[in-house]
Amino acid sequence: MTYLSDRIQGLSESATLKMTKLGRELAAKGINVISLSIGEPDFNTPENVKEAAKKAIDNNFTHYTPVPGYPDLRKAIAKKLKLENNLDYDFSQIVVSTGAKQSLSNVILTLVNPGEEVIIPTPYWVSYSEMVLLAEGTSVFIDTDIEADFKITPAQLEAAITPKTKLFMFSSPCNPTGSVYSREELADLAKVFEKYPQVFILSDEIYEHINFKAEHVSIAEFDSIKDRVIIVNGFSKAFAMTGWRLGYIAANKEIAAANEKMQGQTTSGTCSIAQRAGIAAYEDGLDSVQMMKESFLRRRQLVYELLKEIPGVKTNLPDGAFYFFPEISSFFGKKDAQGNLINNSADLALYLLNEAHVATVGGDSFGNDNYIRISYAASDENLIEALKRIKVALAKLS
Numbered sequence: 001m002t003y004l005s006d007r008i009q010g011l012s013e014s015a016t017l018k019m020t021k022l023g024r025e026l027a028a029k030g031i032n033v034i035s036l037s038i039g040e041p042d043f044n045t046p047e048n049v050k051e052a053a054k055k056a057i058d059n060n061f062t063h064y065t066p067v068p069g070y071p072d073l074r075k076a077i078a079k080k081l082k083l084e085n086n087l088d089y090d091f092s093q094i095v096v097s098t099g100a101k102q103s104l105s106n107v108i109l110t111l112v113n114p115g116e117e118v119i120i121p122t123p124y125w126v127s128y129s130e131m132v133l134l135a136e137g138t139s140v141f142i143d144t145d146i147e148a149d150f151k152i153t154p155a156q157l158e159a160a161i162t163p164k165t166k167l168f169m170f171s172s173p174c175n176p177t178g179s180v181y182s183r184e185e186l187a188d189l190a191k192v193f194e195k196y197p198q199v200f201i202l203s204d205e206i207y208e209h210i211n212f213k214a215e216h217v218s219i220a221e222f223d224s225i226k227d228r229v230i231i232v233n234g235f236s237k238a239f240a241m242t243g244w245r246l247g248y249i250a251a252n253k254e255i256a257a258a259n260e261k262m263q264g265q266t267t268s269g270t271c272s273i274a275q276r277a278g279i280a281a282y283e284d285g286l287d288s289v290q291m292m293k294e295s296f297l298r299r300r301q302l303v304y305e306l307l308k309e310i311p312g313v314k315t316n317l318p319d320g321a322f323y324f325f326p327e328i329s330s331f332f333g334k335k336d337a338q339g340n341l342i343n344n345s346a347d348l349a350l351y352l353l354n355e356a357h358v359a360t361v362g363g364d365s366f367g368n369d370n371y372i373r374i375s376y377a378a379s380d381e382n383l384i385e386a387l388k389r390i391k392v393a394l395a396k397l398s
Contacts (some may be wrong), residue, residue: 010133015126015365016373020351023359034386036375037359039175039323041240043295045277046288049239052280053273061276065269068260069096069248073275076282077248081231085218089250094258096278097268100234100247101208102263105131107202107249108167108231110258112137116166121152123325123365125175125204137166141367146316146327150177154188161196168193171204172219173211176366176373178318183217190222200255201229201325204395206247209289210296211237211320220250227252237321238289239281244274296322299376299383306387307374309395322377325363329370334397342397345369356389356394 002009019037027033063191068074074091081087097103104127112118114136120128121142126317129139140256142160157168172181181189193199201219208216220229234247237315249259263269300317303324334342336355342348345362349372352358363371 007134011131012130012246012365014130015346016361019353019361020136020360021173022350022353026353026357028104031357033353033357033359034378034389035363036378036383036386037360037373038377039237039375040242040377041237041292041322042377042379043240043288043292045244046239046284048284049241049277049281053277056273056276061272064273065272065275067264067269068256069094070272070275070279073279074248077250080282081250085216087218087220087222087226087231087250090253093253093256094248094250095256095263096246096248096270096275097259097263098247098267099245100204100232100236101127102233102245102267103234103247103249104128104169104202104204105134106259106262107232107251107255108132108135108137108169110255110262111200112166114263115164117162117164117167119160119168119199120367121150121170123150123174123176123363123371124169124367125171126361126365133283140165144370145368146314146325146371149316150174150179150325151181151185152189154190154192157189157192158195161192161199161311165196165199167200167202169202170206170215171207173207173318173320174322175204175207175321176361176363176371178321178323180211180213180319181217181219182213183215183221186217186219187222190219190225193228195227197228199228201225203229203231205231205233206237207321208233210293210346212293212297212300213319216296230255235278235281238286238292240288240292241274241277241281244271244277245273246270246278296376299378299380302380303374303376303383303387306384306391310387310391312394322375324374324376325366325368325371326374327371328363331394331397336397343371348372351397352390352393356393358386358389358393360390 074094314327
């Protein structure tokens with residue numbers, strides 16, 4: 001009998017981190033592994049942000065920080081939301097956390113009671129459903145597919161709402177599909193939410209600036225439901241600050257206070273140095289963000305053309321983030337050279353890692369087993385080589 005809690009035993013390991021770990025283990029053996037499994041920009045943090053962090057150390061910003069974040073950082077976030085998103089938030093409605101991942105977890109734990117339902121469109125980021133599990137809530141999935149550009153309809157949303165529904169959570173631009181909801185599509189979803197005042201909306205906007213549509217639209221822009229929307233965002237993707245662990249929420253004052261209370265009993269305030277760097281990121285403009293976005297746009301087209309050349313793979317052209325989520329179910333039921341059967345996307349991802357030495361992530365962990373996720377946050381050279389290896393490896397299956 002194990003002494004570990006039921007809570008941890010029922011929790012799944014993060015599939016993205018698992019594949020990254022397996023890739024690193026192969027690389028440690030001297031194998032040339034190309035990792036397309038992790039959601040991390042392959043750029044360095046901008047110089048102005050790093051300089052702000054160095055200055056913060058010299059100026060002795062090395063002590064405990066306020067639980068919800070430094071007031072000047074929260075004011076910079078509120079200013080950003082006003083200028084870029086036309087959203088009015090007082091800094092008291094902002095809570096800064098140790099990464100957007102903690103922000104998501106805080107929101108779910110402060111809103112969801114045991115047995116309450118959380119609606120999640122599939123595919124979804126791997127940790128969404130596990131966070132709901134930790135809160136003892138119930139995930140209710142709305143399935144989408146590549147033909148629908150991985151987006152739900154108002155009818156699907158309304159059909160999923162029950163008296164037990166407490167929260168709807170989604171990302172736009174989406175991880176893992178790169179799909180982006182338009183203003184018109186969000187307006188139609190908002191009309192559904194207007195009918196159900198007990199339902200809150202968690203809008204994960206961490207990929208906001210890696211958006212190839214004309215504009216990023218937040219569902220919080222619809223005044224009729226704004227008070228029930230919790231925006232989650234952060235600095236990791238736009239400013240290549242993944243290791244800095246800096247995220248935040250914007251919400252009504254009651255929810256913000258609840259998140260502060262939760263955080264006060266877990267981690268307290270996030271890293272002082274990272275917060276000072278965050279201020280510089282938001283105050284010094286988006287030049288570095290635009291440079292990265294242009295690179296991602298070029299890489300997106302490169303990978304799209306290469307994926308279309310692989311027999312048996314179906315793909316669309318995503319509007320944001322830096323992922324493709326191609327459909328690969330045509331390879332299920334086939335065998336590798338050793339006679340091992342490919343039963344699902346996890347098997348295929350493991351086969352590509354061992355045979356092609358390319359790390360991807362099976363779609364089963366994102367709620368859609370017929371797909372795999374491919375990150376194109378890598379150099380052009382590595383992307384060309386990786387897609388070549390994948391094409392060769394898939395052709396060997398019979």
